[in-house]
Structures are given as C-alpha cells and as structure tokens.
Amino acid sequence: MIAKSPDTPSKPTPKQRMLIERQHMPEQDAQARAANFGEVNLGLTEQLALLEADRCLQCKVPKCVNGCPVKVNIPQFIKHLSEGDLPGAAKCLLRDNVLPSVTGRVCPQESQCESECLRAHKGLSVAIGYLERFVGDWAREHSGDQTPNEVTPSGKTVAIVGSGPGGLAAAGGLAASGHDVTVFEALHKAGGVLIYGIPEFRLPKKIVEAEVRRLEKAGVKIVCNTIIGRTYTLQELQGQFDAVFLANGAGLPIFMNIPGENLKGVYSANEYLTRVNLMAAHEFPNSDTPVLRGKHVAIVGGGNVAMDAARTAKRLGAESSTIVYRRSKEELPAREEEAHHAREEGLQFEFLAAPVQVLGNEEKWVTGLKCVRMQAGEPDESGRARPVAIPGSEFVIPCDTVVTAIGSRANPLLTSTCPDLQLNKWGNIIVDENGMTSLPGVFAGGDIVRGAATVILAMGDGKRAAKAMDDYLRNTETESGSIRNNIMASLCDVNL
Amino acid sequence: MTPEKRPFSHNLSYYEDMHLVVAKTRLSENVVRLDVSAPRIAEVRQPGQFVIVRLGEGAERIPLTIADADSDAGTLTLVIQAVGKSTKDLTSLEVGDSITDIAGPLGHPTELITSGRALCIGGGVGTAVVHPIAQELFSRGVDVMSVIGGRARDFVIFENELFRFGDVIVCTDDGSYGKKGLVTSVAQDILANSEIDIVYTAGPVPMMRAVANLTRPFGVKTIVSLNPVMVDGTGMCGGCRVSVGGQTLFACVDGPEFDGHEVDFEMLMDRLTTYRTAEKQSLNPNCQSRHASVSTHLP
Numbered sequence: 001m002i003a004k005s006p007d008t009p010s011k012p013t014p015k016q017r018m019l020i021e022r023q024h025m026p027e028q029d030a031q032a033r034a035a036n037f038g039e040v041n042l043g044l045t046e047q048l049a050l051l052e053a054d055r056c057l058q059c060k061v062p063k064c065v066n067g068c069p070v071k072v073n074i075p076q077f078i079k080h081l082s083e084g085d086l087p088g089a090a091k092c093l094l095r096d097n098v099l100p101s102v103t104g105r106v107c108p109q110e111s112q113c114e115s116e117c118l119r120a121h122k123g124l125s126v127a128i129g130y131l132e133r134f135v136g137d138w139a140r141e142h143s144g145d146q147t148p149n150e151v152t153p154s155g156k157t158v159a160i161v162g163s164g165p166g167g168l169a170a171a172g173g174l175a176a177s178g179h180d181v182t183v184f185e186a187l188h189k190a191g192g193v194l195i196y197g198i199p200e201f202r203l204p205k206k207i208v209e210a211e212v213r214r215l216e217k218a219g220v221k222i223v224c225n226t227i228i229g230r231t232y233t234l235q236e237l238q239g240q241f242d243a244v245f246l247a248n249g250a251g252l253p254i255f256m257n258i259p260g261e262n263l264k265g266v267y268s269a270n271e272y273l274t275r276v277n278l279m280a281a282h283e284f285p286n287s288d289t290p291v292l293r294g295k296h297v298a299i300v301g302g303g304n305v306a307m308d309a310a311r312t313a314k315r316l317g318a319e320s321s322t323i324v325y326r327r328s329k330e331e332l333p334a335r336e337e338e339a340h341h342a343r344e345e346g347l348q349f350e351f352l353a354a355p356v357q358v359l360g361n362e363e364k365w366v367t368g369l370k371c372v373r374m375q376a377g378e379p380d381e382s383g384r385a386r387p388v389a390i391p392g393s394e395f396v397i398p399c400d401t402v403v404t405a406i407g408s409r410a411n412p413l414l415t416s417t418c419p420d421l422q423l424n425k426w427g428n429i430i431v432d433e434n435g436m437t438s439l440p441g442v443f444a445g446g447d448i449v450r451g452a453a454t455v456i457l458a459m460g461d462g463k464r465a466a467k468a469m470d471d472y473l474r475n476t477e478t479e480s481g482s483i484r485n486n487i488m489a490s491l492c493d494v495n496l
Numbered sequence: 497m498t499p500e501k502r503p504f505s506h507n508l509s510y511y512e513d514m515h516l517v518v519a520k521t522r523l524s525e526n527v528v529r530l531d532v533s534a535p536r537i538a539e540v541r542q543p544g545q546f547v548i549v550r551l552g553e554g555a556e557r558i559p560l561t562i563a564d565a566d567s568d569a570g571t572l573t574l575v576i577q578a579v580g581k582s583t584k585d586l587t588s589l590e591v592g593d594s595i596t597d598i599a600g601p602l603g604h605p606t607e608l609i610t611s612g613r614a615l616c617i618g619g620g621v622g623t624a625v626v627h628p629i630a631q632e633l634f635s636r637g638v639d640v641m642s643v644i645g646g647r648a649r650d651f652v653i654f655e656n657e658l659f660r661f662g663d664v665i666v667c668t669d670d671g672s673y674g675k676k677g678l679v680t681s682v683a684q685d686i687l688a689n690s691e692i693d694i695v696y697t698a699g700p701v702p703m704m705r706a707v708a709n710l711t712r713p714f715g716v717k718t719i720v721s722l723n724p725v726m727v728d729g730t731g732m733c734g735g736c737r738v739s740v741g742g743q744t745l746f747a748c749v750d751g752p753e754f755d756g757h758e759v760d761f762e763m764l765m766d767r768l769t770t771y772r773t774a775e776k777q778s779l780n781p782n783c784q785s786r787h788a789s790v791s792t793h794l795p
C-alpha cells in the first residue's frame with residue numbers, strides 16, 4: 001500500500017477535486033528519444049497517480065464507462081487507487097481488463113473513455129489511461145504477491161489460434177474457468193501485433209512477455225511455430241479439442257498498386273516493423289536480421305501504423321522521415337498523442353498528397369516518391385470529404401526508402417483451408433452475437449472478424465468469447481453427462 | 497506410432513523441445529545435409545513445401561526446402577548451402593546440437609502430374625529442392641528423368657537419391673564429372689528428342705530463367721521454385737513478393753513454385769541483392785558480440 005502523506009485529507013470535496021489540474025505524463029526528452037528505442041512515456045510516479053486519482057469525481061452515473069469498449073469499472077478502480085489500496089485497484093481493474101499495462105499505453109483513450117468523462121466538459125478529462133497504466137504496471141510488478149485463484153479443472157480442452165490480444169484475453173478467461181487451454185502461434189514468439197507491430201518505444205516487449213508468462217503460470221500452454229492451416233488444420237483442432245477460438249488477426253499488408261512498388265527500398269509497414277520489433281534488426285549486425293537504414297524515408301498513410309513506422313525510421317538514423325497522407329491534417333486517423341510525439345521528434349508531414357509512382361535508379365533502388373496534390377471533394381460514404389487529385393500537381397519527395405502503411409486485410413492462410421467457415425466479402429470471419437462462427441464450437445474474434453481494429457476491441461472479443469465458450473462447454477458437458485447417465489442407467493437395468 | 501493416434505493436446509511437448517540434429521553429412525565443400533527432428537512437419541509435409549528455420553536467439557528466420565522426410569523417425573532432411581551468416585551457422589551444427597525454431601510446412605505443395613514424363617532439372621543446392629518432387633512423381637508412376645548440375649564434381653549432390661526414380665544426367669561446368677556444360681544444353685537435347693509433359697526446376701535464378709526460356713518454344717509447362725528473401729513465411733510481411741504474369745504475389749503463400757514462363761526473373765534477381773552490403777557486414781569477423789550466444793548451439 002502507498003502511505004498517503006498525513007496532511008492530505010483522505011476524501012477531498014468535489015470542489016477541491018475540481019481544482020486539481022490534469023497531471024502531465026513524464027516523458028523522455030524528444031531529441032534524446034528520437035535516437036533510442038526506450039519507452040517515450042515514463043509513467044506517473046505514485047504521487048502524481050494519487051493526485052490524478054483525486055481528480056475523479058466518482059460520478060454516480062459514470063459516463064466514462066460508456067466510452068470503454070470493455071466497460072472497465074473506472075470510478076471503482078480509481079477509488080481504490082485514491083485510497084492507496086493498490087491490490088484492490090488491481091483486482092478491480094483486472095476483472096474487466098486482463099492487459100491493463102497494455103491498454104493503458106495503447107488505447108485511444110482520448111476518443112474512448114476519456115472523451116466521455118464528465119470533467120472533459122469543463123477542461124481536461126481524468127487521465128484514465130495513465131491511471132490504468134499505473135495500476136497495471138503495479139499489478140505486474142507485484143504479481144508474485146498475488147496467488148492465482150484455485151480453479152477446478154473442467155476436463156474440457158480449448159484451442160486458440162493466434163496469440164495477439166484477442167487470443168490472450170480469451171486464453172485468460174477460459175483458463176480462469178478451469179479449461180485446458182492451448183494457444184497456437186505461427187511466429188516464434190507470442191503476442192501478435194503487440195510483439196511484432198507496436199514498437200518498443202510505445203509498448204516495451206517485456207510487458208507483453210510478462211503478460212504471456214502470467215497466462216502460462218495460470219496453466220495456458222503456448223505453442224509457437226505452429227501455423228493452423230499448415231502444421232495442423234482447423235478440422236484437426238476441432239477433432240482434438242472441445243472448442244476452438246480463432247484470433248489470427250488481419251495481418252495481410254495492402255500495397256498501393258502503383259508502379260515501382262517492387263523496387264529495393266519499398267517495405268510494407270508490417271515487414272519494416274517486424275524486422276525491427278520481432279527480429280531486432282536495429283541491433284544488426286549483432287542480430288542477424290538486417291533492415292535498410294534509409295537516410296530519407298517516406299511513409300504512406302496516416303494511422304498509428306504509419307506513425308510507428310515513421311518514428312522507427314527516425315530511430316534507425318533517418319535524417320528525414322516524412323508522413324504522406326492523402327487527406328488533411330485534421331483528418332489524421334492516428335492518435336493525437338502519437339502525432340504530437342511524432343512532430344516533437346522532428347517528423348515531417350505532407351498532407352493532401354497521394355503517391356502515384358515510386359521512382360528508382362538503374363540498380364533498382366528507390367530514389368523518390370512521386371505524389372499528386374489532393375483537395376477535399378464531395379463527402380464519401382464515411383461522411384468524410386473524398387480526396388481528389390489536382391491535375392498537373394505532381395511533385396517528387398526525394399527518398400531512398402518507402403514504407404506503405406495503408407492498412408491490412410484478413411490473411412487467408414487459415415480461412416482458405418476451411419471452406420465451411422463463412423466469410424464476408426473482405427475475407428473476415430462472420431460470427432453470431434456469441435462470437436460463434438458458422439462451425440459449431442468454433443468461435444472467432446479480434447481483427448480477423450472486425451478488420452484492422454484496436455487492441456481493446458480484440459480483447460473485448462476474446463473476453464466475450466471466453467464467456468460464451470464456457471457456456472457452450474458446460475452445456476455440451478451436461479449433454480454428454482446426461483448421455484453418460486442414461487447409459488449408466490441402462491447398464492444398471494441390465495444388471496438388475 | 498500411427499500419426500492420427502497421437503493425442504495432441506497431451507503430446508505437444510516435442511514442440512517445446514528444440515529440434516535435435518540427428519544426422520549430418522557434408523555433400524560438397526559448402527553444402528551440408530542435416531536430418532533434424534520435427535515429427536509433425538515430417539508427417540504432413542508435401543513436395544514443394546519448405547520450413548522457416550531460426551537457429552536461436554538473435555538469429556534470422558530463413559526459408560529452407562524440405563528435401564526429404566522420414567515420418568517414422570520424425571525427421572526432416574534439410575540441404576543447406578553456406579552462402580552467408582545464417583546458412584554458415586546452420587551448416588556448422590553437429591549431431592546433438594539443436595535448432596530452436598522450425599515452422600512449417602509452408603507454401604503450396606507442388607502441382608504434380610499423375611502420368612506421362614517429367615523432366616527435373618536441378619542446379620547446385622536446387623537439386624535437393626527437386627528431389628521430393630521426383631520422389632512423389634515416381635511413386636505416382638510418372639516417368640522421371642533428371643538433369644543435375646554443379647560447378648565441378650564436388651558440387652554435384654543427390655545423384656544417387658535421384659537415380660532411384662529414373663535416369664540422371666550430370667553436368668559440370670568444368671567437365672570434371674558427367675557432361676561438360678550447362679544443364680540447359682542437356683535439357684535442350686532431351687526436349688528436342690523426346691516427349692516431355694512437364695519440367696520442374698530449382699537452382700540459381702539465372703539457371704531457372706534459362707530453363708524457362710529454353711522450354712518456352714517447346715510449349716512445355718515449366719514449374720520453377722523461387723527463393724526470394726522471406727521473414728515470416730505466412731503472408732504477413734510481403735517481403736517475398738514476386739511478379740508472376742504481371743501480378744504481384746507472395747512467394748511464401750502463393751508459391752514458392754510458379755509457372756516459369758510467367759515469372760519476372762529480373763525483378764527477383766534485383767530484389768535478392770537488397771541486403772548485399774548488410775550481408776557482408778554480418779560476416780565480418782569483428783562483429784562477434786552475439787556469436788557467443790549462438791555458439792551455445794555449436795560444438
């Protein structure tokens with residue numbers, strides 16, 4: 001427990017709470033951090049966290065909860081925190097969210113929980129994400145103190161495909177219900193996008209590793225290097241396990257389909273980030289996987305993935321790292337925090353510009369990105385102004401590396417091997433309200449169902465599916481149990 | 497143990513184990529054959545498929561064709577040519593060492609004919625790549641003929657293995673063994689003098705391109721096995737993209753075998769040089785810092 005200084009009143013009045021200003025996240029100096037892979041946000045100190053917790057008004061009708069896709073009981077965990085009861089805060093938080101250290105860092109809080117916070121109407125919202133991160137980190141660092149709840153084995157086995165946030169959340173839920181859970185992962189390391197996509201400077205890998213270890217301690221088996229659809233088929237999993245959860249993500253990179261895209265120096269963001277995050281290419285030649293360290297890097301796209309790639313380029317030593325986005329500054333889909341950090345680190349932006357060709361030299365190396373200026377046109381289906389090209393406005397961004405971060409689709413590796421699995425026209429798996437697919441006992445969630453979405457939505461799916469699968473497994477148990485009872489009864493009849 | 501009886505939620509422990517090297521043979525100066533334990537892959541692999549191998553912490557993920565497999569012994573045969581850091585580390589493994597990660601089988605199985613005559617053309621280490629194809633064709637009753645090449649006598653591999661499935665003609669650049677000359681000139685004679693239904697070829701990219709150019713006028717379908725640089729091998733990164741029939745495809749999931757008459761070999765050759773500077777750097781003896789950790793797997 002954290003001892004509060006004696007002169008702090010244990011319960012500030014609402015008026016006093018309103019007077020406390022939102023705490024700032026301590027961060028690494030922009031210039032220093034642009035040259036290292038250490039985490040940018042350093043985390044609140046205990047003192048700052050307690051002060052921030054006191055800003056929460058403990059609303060009777062907490063609007064913030066509505067903004068959270070998994071309905072974290074925000075006022076409750078903050079209350080425990082403000083009372084200095086960290087075990088209580090951790091317990092409360094973990095009940096709703098199994099990866100608070102992760103979501104506290106990567107959730108787009110400003111458009112979710114924090115946007116609904118009452119205090120946002122008059123000034124700045126409570127920094128829910130910072131507090132979640134604080135409590136999550138505390139829980140992880142003190143996980144030794146917590147004894148995992150004893151669970152009675154259900155005798156049922158579950159296979160999970162994919163170890164991203166969706167798969168991990170489902171694994172946690174199912175193991176807690178006593179099921180024997182095995183997670184199959186294609187890569188050599190568990191964590192999905194949390195490991196290979198989101199960079200170290202936003203989400204340290206040791207956090208993901210610790211979360212995975214925690215699940216393993218709870219009895220979850222994680223089997224890496226196993227590709228479902230290749231090493232085993234889904235049909236085999238169905239035959240060997242009582243239920244299956246598919247959380248294989250949306251990891252198929254989309255390319256721009258413009259000339260020059262296969263020149264040397266053009267990467268998908270997936271490849272660029274995987275080389276660095278999963279394969280430690282930034283340590284090359286002390287690790288064996290290389291990555292091109294471009295001097296001038298152009299990144300196409302405007303989301304979190306583009307920001308991550310651009311900031312990674314900077315850390316790999318790029319003199320210039322330029323985001324090329326076809327819409328305006330106001331429409332940038334990346335989190336405001338990421339865009340802000342990116343600007344601080346010296347990234348450049350080309351708004352209202354769309355690539356038309358990658359230029360190359362004799363040796364087929366990239367020399368530039370030819371773009372066309374865009375202007376806002378008529379609104380499209382999404383209600384946003386459709387960007388239209390301005391004729392004759394072509395210009396060239398000189399660069400030696402191009403990274404495309406324009407989105408990803410469902411990877412068909414698994415789904416193409418199961419013709420009975422119903423997919424929508426984009427190749428995403430169709431599920432019912434319980435998360436069950438067209439195959440009985442096979443559930444799915446996360447990006448493979450939603451298309452590229454967010455960590456917390458994938459986790460929410462995993463959590464919901466774990467509940468639905470538990471119901472499913474217990475029901476099938478009663479069924480097979482009753483059959484067994486009937487057989488026993490008939491055997492008894494014979495004996496009599 | 498019959499494969500389908502293996503109850504798998506309880507018998508997964510072999511995955512947590514490392515993959516033991518159970519046999520090693522040096523086939524030529526820089527080509528080594530390793531038999532490694534990987535029971536599940538050995539059981540389900542098909543000709544044309546490959547694995548992604550990562551020797552240990554810090555090592556690269558590299559693709560290697562499954563040259564053969566013994567499902568009873570639970571082993572895969574990998575034939576590795578030492579060309580750079582990763583393949584040198586792998587070829588210096590000894591029996592009793594192990595490989596941390598082997599994932600697969602990846603890629604589409606070879607498109608196989610079920611009757612008629614097939615010509616298998618292998619160059620250098622590519623000979624090991626055509627081996628499982630010839631093996632499967634033979635077992636289907638297809639008439640198999642192989643033409644294999646190497647720089648010199650010591651570089652010719654898998655001659656005896658392929659001989660089990662049909663005639664084998666060996667060529668060497670220097671004439672130190674078999675016919676002097678390139679595999680393409682021998683193949684030219686064969687195509688001109690006999691009915692060939694399909695050609696399968698694997699080897700250096702210029703060789704595969706030459707074979708594809710040779711067979712085009714004969715109108716004989718030619719399957720080539722492409723070897724772009726890969727990372728994940730599951731379609732996630734797009735690093736392995738190749739151009740086939742004007743379309744960009746991912747070799748790891750759409751291939752690695754394609755219709756040789758449609759492949760843009762120039763693009764493949766260009767892209768294979770992407771890391772040339774880096775490759776030299778990683779072989780630099782001064783960058784030893786991590787060798788220490790890898791060498792735990794080495795004798």
Ligand SMILES: Cc1cc2nc3c(=O)[nH]c(=O)nc-3n(C[C@H](O)[C@H](O)[C@H](O)COP(=O)(O)OP(=O)(O)OC[C@H]3O[C@@H](n4cnc5c(N)ncnc54)[C@H](O)[C@@H]3O)c2cc1C
Nearest residue numbers: 162164165166186192193228248249446447453454455458
């Ligand atoms: C660079 C980047 C930055 C992002 N930043 C944010 C952010 O800041 N905030 C946020 O909320 N979201 C962010 N996202 C999105 C978020 O990461 C995803 O929505 C989320 O990870 C989806 O989780 P998932 O469990 O569905 O799949 P994934 O995390 O994609 O995991 C799927 C796993 O399944 C494995 N797999 C795939 N196929 C198979 C198979 N056949 N057999 C076995 N295993 C298989 C994959 O290797 C992978 O490990 C980001 C995404 C990227 C790429």
Ligand SMILES: Cc1cc2nc3c(=O)[nH]c(=O)nc-3n(C[C@H](O)[C@H](O)[C@H](O)COP(=O)(O)OP(=O)(O)OC[C@H]3O[C@@H](n4cnc5c(N)ncnc54)[C@H](O)[C@@H]3O)c2cc1C
Nearest residue numbers: 558559560561575576577579580581582583723724752775
């Ligand atoms: C589907 C597939 C199957 C393969 N099967 C085999 C196999 O059975 N046996 C085998 O020895 N090799 C095989 N390869 C090639 C092997 O993966 C590469 O030789 C290896 O990745 C090189 O790594 P390195 O670190 O040793 O060399 P690097 O230092 O990366 O490269 C050294 C030299 O090899 C060249 N090179 C790099 N990558 C490749 C590549 N993918 N193919 C050919 N040359 C390359 C470079 O241009 C350079 O000249 C296969 C490749 C693919 C894509």
Ligand code: SF4
Nearest residue numbers: 068072103107112113
């Ligand atoms: S999980 Fe995300 S949205 Fe929910 S409370 Fe935490 S930070 Fe907010």
Ligand code: SF4
Nearest residue numbers: 056057059064117118
């Ligand atoms: S809406 Fe804001 S102030 Fe109210 S309970 Fe939620 S976090 Fe606290």
Ligand code: FES
Nearest residue numbers: 729731733734748
């Ligand atoms: S190796 Fe990554 S997509 Fe083929």
